[in-house]
Amino acid sequence: MSHSVIFKNVTKKYKMYKNNAQKLLDVVIPDGYGEDFYALQNISFTADEGDVIGIIGVNGAGKSTLSNLITGIIPPTSGSIEVKGQASLIAINSGLNNNLSGRENIELKCLMLGFNKKQIRELMPEIIEFADIGKFIDQPVKNYSSGMKSRLGFAISVNVDPDVLVIDEALSVGDQTFTDKCLDKMNEFKEKGKTIFFISHSIGQVKKFCQKALWLEAGEVKAYGTIEEIVPEYEKFLKEFKKMSKEEQKNFKQMVLEKRSRLREQEQRAANDEDELIPQGLLRESKKKHKVARYFIRLLYVIIFLILIGGVIYATKSGLLSKQQNHKSSAVHHTVEHAKSKNTVTTEKTKKQKKKASTFRYVDVPKANIRKSPDGAAIATVNFGQALQIKTSKKNTDGVTWYRVSFEGYEGWISSKVLTNIKDEKNDEQIAKQIDQLIGFTPSLKEAIPMIGKKKGAEQSFAYTTYKYKKGVVTGFTIKVTGSSPSEVAAQLGEPQLKSDDTLLYHGSKYDFIFVLSTNGTIDTLTVLKR
Structure with a gap:
């Protein structure tokens, strides 16, 4: 039996920055800024044609990162990945454009997969029938429930007949009838000898459908083997973890963090070992040259900056700017004055908002x-x-x-x-966009936040979402989310303005974004409140 997927010492590393300034400095300054976060570390395994592998592990173990690597959505930082044939990912809202209808999304995704118009017309009825979402097929996807998005995504992916199928929590929503329908389709794939990776928190589904299990812990392979060998050990671990005291759970989280940084320490030791192999004279000379190069690059940046400043000063003193302005028409002058007036009003409004926020x-x-x-x-x-x-x-x-x-x-x-008192404010739209990019839950904050301010009964109903009201008006909501760790949130949003052992708070100009952690240290819920 030939191998269909081969991972060899695969590592995926992200950079965690405290703020946007560090991101910029990491690009332009050779010293580098930001802290390395290893989502996956030295992952090695092989999957054979016909294997059905359940990927298990607690939230934040690296399961979704692994699925994205298998399907080529993201590249590895190091190591090699070989995938025989075409790989397709099924995840809630994966690859769907919220502004397009279901029918348009089918066409778009099939075009991206290399199908021509004729082939898409032939596939369309089968995909629509499998999705079974009725008239909603011609409605914008942004109006779909989580279950409907899952149905459409699953129908597209299985009907384009991939060689490797990756299912990431796509069966966690929707009714049991559709779940059984999906499992029947996956059994057809199994019989055809296709490779399937099944990511689910439902151990029952993993036992029922999978032959093998890949257990991830802290970005590493904890165990890999048959269902009979691995799942009982994982269930035992979950049972023991739930019995742990808060102190023991805290120690376990600390151990996980130490594992995450182990590879970074190994790389540092390896670099030190290489230094020891180099004669001290050459090493000192090399470091000296490297130091000179760093200072030279910094000096170059300073010179460019001074030239720009000097140019502005020269243009101002020589009257070039004033001459240029004299050539402008009175209409343009009026526009500038109007803009200044508008800017003054905006400044006063901002001051009032800050004054209000300070209370x-x-x-x-x-x-x-x-x-x-x-x-x-x-x-x-x-x-x-x-x-x-x-x-x-x-x-x-x-x-x-x-x-x-x-x-x-x-x-x-x-x-x-x-x-x-929290003095600094983050941009609400930027926070919402970054959270949507990181978690990708349904509904997106772009959809949910506009519900704030609506009267009770006028708001749109979303799965896993509970609204908060004051005097019959929506003032906020709580969404059940899973799959991200606090470190991943910090890497995306920066450090929270307020935090405790189980809460992270990000303070926007109008809204507060509050993450609450579960007992295993991963994100459990997100609450958005208007002040």
């Missing part, structure tokens, strides 16, 4: 009480990350400042000792 304080302890008076009884409880708008403040006899706040119909006082 908010955030709870930075696990729980805190709002009291009837500074020394009175508790009337409400607030949790970590809760934003509270300050109305007034006063100091008690001990010199402690107390703030008067409103919370869910209650009005009372809370100590400044349990609150913190």
Whole structure:
């Protein structure tokens, strides 16, 4: 039996940056910035034609990264990957354009896979029949539920007849009838000798459908073998993990982080070992040349910057800029004045927004009480990350400042000792876009955020989404998400402005984006609230 997929010492490394400035510096300055994050480390395995392999592991183990490598969506950082034939990925919303209809998405994806118009017309009825989403086939995909997107994606992928099929949690949504239909289709593939990788948190489905299991832990292969050998050990691990105390779970997470950095340490040791093999004289000379090169490049950047500044100063003093402006028409001058006036209004509006934002304080302890008076009884409880708008403040006899706040119909006082002020704001649209790119859940934030401000009953219903209301108006929502680690979130969004052991808070200009972690240390839910 010939091999269909071969991984040899495959590593996938990402860079984690604290901010956008570090990304820029990492490109232009030879020293390099950012911290290496190893999503996968030295992965080696082979899959034979006809193998059905279940990829298992807790959230953040590297399963989705592996599926993207198999299908060629992303390249490896090092190592080699050989895939015999065409590989196709089935994941919720994978490769679907939200602004196109289901029918248009079928045509687009088939064109990208190399099919001509005639072949697509022949395939179209079969794909539509398999998806079985009725009239929605001619509606924009952005209006689909998670189950409908999964149906369409699965129908396209299986009907183009790939040689290697990768299914990433695509059967986690939808009804049991469609799941059984998909499993029947996958059994047909199995009989044809195609290779299938099945990623699922449902151990029952893995047992029912797969022959082999690949267990990933912290980006490494923990075990690879038959279902009978691997799954019982994995189930035992899950059972033991759930029984762990919070301290033991914390130690386990620390061990996982150490594993993630092991390869980086090995690379550093290897570099040091290479240095030891070089005669000290040559090594010193090499380092000296490298240091001179770094300083030369930095000097070059400084010279270019000074030339640009000098050019601007010269143009200003010589009157070139003023002469150029004199040639402009009065209409252009009016436009400039109008823009200045508009900019002034915008600046004043921004100042007001900042002033308004500064009146908010955030709870930075696990729980805190709002009291009837500074020394009175508790009337409400607030949790970590809760934003509270300050109305007034006063100091008690001990010199402690107390703030008067409103919370869910209650009005009372809370100590400044349990609150913190977040001064810097991130761009809401940028945060939402980065979260959608990282997690890719349904609904996207681009779809869900516009529901905030709508009256109850007018908002669109999404799977895995719970809305929050105030006086009959949507003020935020919570989405159930899985599959990302806090380090991956930090790599995409930067460090959160507020964090605890199980909460990450990103503070935007209008909204707060709050990630809550599950017991195994991965992202469990995302809450978006308008302040």
